[in-house]
Structure formats: C-alpha cells, structure tokens
Amino acid sequence: MHVPDGFLDAPTSAATGAVAVAAVALSLRGARRELDDRTAPAAGLVATFVFAAQMINFPVGAGTSGHLMGGALAAVLVGPWTAVLCVSVVLVVQALLMADGGITALGTNITLIGIVTVAVGWTVFVALRRVLPRRLSMVAPAAAVGALISVPVAALVFTALFSVGGNVSVDLGAVLTAMLGWHTVIGIGEAVVTGLVVATVVATRPDLVHGARPLLFERELEVRTGAVR
Amino acid sequence: MSTRRLFAVALVVSLLVAGVASYYASSHPDGLEYVAEQTGFIDAAEDSATADSPLADYETSGVDDARISGGLAGVIGVVVMLVLSTGLFWVVRRRQPHDARAEHSQPEHSQPEHSQPEHVHQSEA
Incomplete structure (x- = not known):
C-alpha cells in the first residue's frame, strides 16, 4: 500500500512526516535494548528480506494484488523498536532508489507500513502469547494472527488520513469498504508468509527470535529446577 | 544451524526472491491503487521526484531484457x-x-570485543 505523492494534502503529509520522525527517533533509543553483536546483523538481514519480499506481489483476485508489509514479521523476529527501523529503511530505499512510494508521502508510508503494522502486529502477538499455551510452537501462529490484523488496520488508518487530508473528494464510505475488504484478503497473504518465516526460524534457531525469548527463558528455568532435585 | 549459516541462508533467499522470483510477481495494481481506481482518486497520484532514477519501478534503465532488468534492480536493492x-x-x-554486568568491578569501556583482552593476555604470556 505504498502511498504515492498527491493522494494526501501538504498539511497531512507534514503531520505524518512529524509522526514518522518522532517514531524513528524513539525507535533508535528503544532498539538499543534489542540489538547486540549477534542480533544487529540478524536485524539487517530481516530488513533486507522484507525489502525482497515486498517485490513479490501476489494476486488477490479481480485484478488486484498485494505484497508483504513485514511489520509484524520484523517485530516478532527482532523486536518492535528495531522493526520500525527495519521497515523505515526499506521504505526510504524504495522511495529514493525505486520510486516506489512518494517522497512527500514517505512520512505517510512510514506511519502506515512502518509504525501501524509493527504496533498492531506486536500488540496482538504479545496478547496471544499471554493467553496461548506457553510453547514455542505457538509463536508462529500468534505472529500470523498479528500479521493478519495489522494489514486491514493500516488500511483503516490510510482511510482516516484520506478523510482528513485527501486531495480528491470521493465517497469515503466506498473507500473504507473497499480498503478494508481488499486488505483483509491481503492480510491473509501477510499471515501466511509471516507464519511460515517465523516457524522456520523458530524451528532452526529459536534463540534468535525476539518474540520467542520469554518462552525459552521459561524452558531453561524448568530444566534447572529438575537438576536441583 | 550455526548463526553464520542461518545468516547466509537468509541472504541467499533474499537475493533469489528479489533477483529471480520477483519476475513472476503479479503485475496487477496493489490494493490501494485498485481502490483508488475504483473509487476515483487514482488521478491524484503524482510521479515521484525519483521517477527518472536508474532503478525506478524496479527496472534497470538501459537493460532491455525484463528478466535481467528487474532481477538486477532487485539484487542492487538487496x-x-x-x-x-x-x-x-x-x-x-x-x-x-x-561482560558489562559480569565484570562490574572492571569496566572496560574502550574494548569493543571481549575476545580482544584475551588476545592481549595470550601475547603477554
């Protein structure tokens, strides 16, 4: 859902630009806690993979398509603060190098794809991790549900921005219905890709999955208790 | 799987996805474009200031073969x-x-890697 230049007026684009700058600044501070010598290169690869995956548009019927946004995926793999930075770097490279997404719309795209999908994906994931059985096998399904929900919420936020600062006056109800409908279908693709990638990394190296770490810690505690007895 | 091996696999997968698989991606408009067409605000879209850049739209300018043009743009992007x-x-x-926590009494601010002081020890001994 890369927003091109021209969809939103200047004040709205300036506002989302300010939101993006603030979020990136906060994330630079927050990411310090998530990144060390081992996870920093992992985060670089997650950002690189999200860039590559965003090149793959999958058909979602009736002449339209969607691609991974990657916010939920990155949040579960490397942590939410780092994830905002991952997707932001992707969006900057796409806008500057590939002319994918506008330049004045960069703040809007960072807000929608970088902030909203990470915040929603991570919040849903953490909530599910709390209620689901505390097992590693639950990490990928929880990530997939977070991904599924993150996409229509981003579509909802775009529609809200468009209702405030859209450069064309159109039937907002029609925009809302169509955006939510299509992006719910795209969200299924987002969920499938996110679930498969997270499941693969959890199966090979669960210690490298940020969202799986509390579960690993618990597993270690159980072993130690047994050893003492 | 070692960390290094996993990272190598992730990089190779990214290169293959961007460099090869991207050729087979759907060329239909994405969800937002499609909705903009259907509800009548697609004409508000303006060309990006970078629309003339050599890799604009994931195509390498000057390369005619679509497979190579797109694949090269993807690999450069990766x-x-x-x-x-x-x-x-x-x-x-x-x-x-x-180390910062473990060696609280001996903070080593200037050492970027904890393997480095060991090195010094070995050379001294």
Whole structure:
C-alpha cells in the first residue's frame, strides 16, 4: 500500500512526516535494548528480506494484488523498536532508489507500513502469547494472527488520513469498504508468509527470535529446577 | 544451524526472491491503487521526484531484457539494504551486553570485543 505523492494534502503529509520522525527517533533509543553483536546483523538481514519480499506481489483476485508489509514479521523476529527501523529503511530505499512510494508521502508510508503494522502486529502477538499455551510452537501462529490484523488496520488508518487530508473528494464510505475488504484478503497473504518465516526460524534457531525469548527463558528455568532435585 | 549459516541462508533467499522470483510477481495494481481506481482518486497520484532514477519501478534503465532488468534492480536493492540496515543496527546496538554486568568491578569501556583482552593476555604470556 505504498502511498504515492498527491493522494494526501501538504498539511497531512507534514503531520505524518512529524509522526514518522518522532517514531524513528524513539525507535533508535528503544532498539538499543534489542540489538547486540549477534542480533544487529540478524536485524539487517530481516530488513533486507522484507525489502525482497515486498517485490513479490501476489494476486488477490479481480485484478488486484498485494505484497508483504513485514511489520509484524520484523517485530516478532527482532523486536518492535528495531522493526520500525527495519521497515523505515526499506521504505526510504524504495522511495529514493525505486520510486516506489512518494517522497512527500514517505512520512505517510512510514506511519502506515512502518509504525501501524509493527504496533498492531506486536500488540496482538504479545496478547496471544499471554493467553496461548506457553510453547514455542505457538509463536508462529500468534505472529500470523498479528500479521493478519495489522494489514486491514493500516488500511483503516490510510482511510482516516484520506478523510482528513485527501486531495480528491470521493465517497469515503466506498473507500473504507473497499480498503478494508481488499486488505483483509491481503492480510491473509501477510499471515501466511509471516507464519511460515517465523516457524522456520523458530524451528532452526529459536534463540534468535525476539518474540520467542520469554518462552525459552521459561524452558531453561524448568530444566534447572529438575537438576536441583 | 550455526548463526553464520542461518545468516547466509537468509541472504541467499533474499537475493533469489528479489533477483529471480520477483519476475513472476503479479503485475496487477496493489490494493490501494485498485481502490483508488475504483473509487476515483487514482488521478491524484503524482510521479515521484525519483521517477527518472536508474532503478525506478524496479527496472534497470538501459537493460532491455525484463528478466535481467528487474532481477538486477532487485539484487542492487538487496545489497543496498544489507549495507544500510546492517550498518545502522551495528551503530545502534549496545556494546558488551554480558561482560558489562559480569565484570562490574572492571569496566572496560574502550574494548569493543571481549575476545580482544584475551588476545592481549595470550601475547603477554
């Protein structure tokens, strides 16, 4: 859902630009806690993979398509603060190098794809991790549900921005219905890709999955208790 | 699987996805474009200021073969992403996460790697 230049007026684009700058600044501070010598290169690869995956548009019927946004995926793999930075770097490279997404719309795209999908994906994931059985096998399904929900919420936020600062006056109800409908279908693709990638990394190296770490810690505690007895 | 091997696999997968698989991606408009067409605000879209850049729209200018043009743009993008993002995260990361706590009495602020003091020890002995 890369927003091109021209969809939103200047004040709205300036506002989302300010939101993006603030979020990136906060994330630079927050990411310090998530990144060390081992996870920093992992985060670089997650950002690189999200860039590559965003090149793959999958058909979602009736002449339209969607691609991974990657916010939920990155949040579960490397942590939410780092994830905002991952997707932001992707969006900057796409806008500057590939002319994918506008330049004045960069703040809007960072807000929608970088902030909203990470915040929603991570919040849903953490909530599910709390209620689901505390097992590693639950990490990928929880990530997939977070991904599924993150996409229509981003579509909802775009529609809200468009209702405030859209450069064309159109039937907002029609925009809302169509955006939510299509992006719910795209969200299924987002969920499938996110679930498969997270499941693969959890199966090979669960210690490298940020969202799986509390579960690993618990597993270690159980072993130690047994050893003492 | 070793960390290094997993990272290598992730890089190869990214290169293959961007460099090869991207050719088979759907060329239909994405969800937002499609909705903009259907509800009548697609004409508000303006060309990006970077629309004439050599890799605009994931096509390498001057390369006619669509498969190579798109694949090359994808591979260049992956390399740029890897350098930029890994560089950023390497700068942002916290230094010596474990040693800082373990060796509280002997803070070693200037040592970037904990293997380095061991090296010094060996050469002294």
